[in-house]
Amino acid sequence: MVIKPVIARMNLILSRQRVNGEFVRKVVELSGENIYACYQCGKCSSACPFVDKMDLLPSQVIRLVQFGDERVLNSGTIWVCSACFTCRAGCPKGIDIANINEALRLIHLRKNIDHVKLNKLKRTDLAGFPQIALISCLRKYSS
Numbered sequence: 001m002v003i004k005p006v007i008a009r010m011n012l013i014l015s016r017q018r019v020n021g022e023f024v025r026k027v028v029e030l031s032g033e034n035i036y037a038c039y040q041c042g043k044c045s046s047a048c049p050f051v052d053k054m055d056l057l058p059s060q061v062i063r064l065v066q067f068g069d070e071r072v073l074n075s076g077t078i079w080v081c082s083a084c085f086t087c088r089a090g091c092p093k094g095i096d097i098a099n100i101n102e103a104l105r106l107i108h109l110r111k112n113i114d115h116v117k118l119n120k121l122k123r124t125d126l127a128g129f130p131q132i133a134l135i136s137c138l139r140k141y142s143s
């Protein structure tokens with residue numbers, strides 16, 4: 001499966017409402033992570049073994065969350081993350097990006113938009129399908 005960059009150029013207007021908004025509050029609540037501790041050192045992005053399959057670096061995902069930019073929900077990165085915890089091991093602030101990505105997937109799934117029709121997937125498609133995406137698709141039917 002080829003993951004297309006969905007956020008090629010990001011024009012962002014910062015506002016107090018957005019930075020302190022419901023989206024950021026939800027990510028913090030669901031992930032349990034202190035997203036504000038991240039100071040963008042980039043160690044997570046340089047350590048992530050799946051970064052070449054991502055359209056946003058793990059550190060960029062956190063940055064967009066800090067800014068309250070919900071376009072991060074359209075990023076393929078949150079589905080590619082395999083929760084390997086490599087980034088957490090190297091993060092000087094002890095931030096677990098896997099938890100943040102999981103929170104973003106949950107927020108995305110709770111919107112109940114069907115991007116993947118499981119019954120329409122061919123075996124050949126499944127071979128390149130990220131495991132975590134498949135689990136999330138199935139979880140939708142059990143929650």
Ligand code: SF4
Pocket residue numbers: 037038039040041042043044045058059062090091092093094095097
């Ligand atoms: S390693 Fe930690 S502090 Fe550095 S950019 Fe990644 S999440 Fe932020």
Ligand code: SF4
Pocket residue numbers: 044047048049050051058080081082083084085086087088097098
């Ligand atoms: S937990 Fe996710 S973001 Fe972190 S290194 Fe592993 S794949 Fe990359």
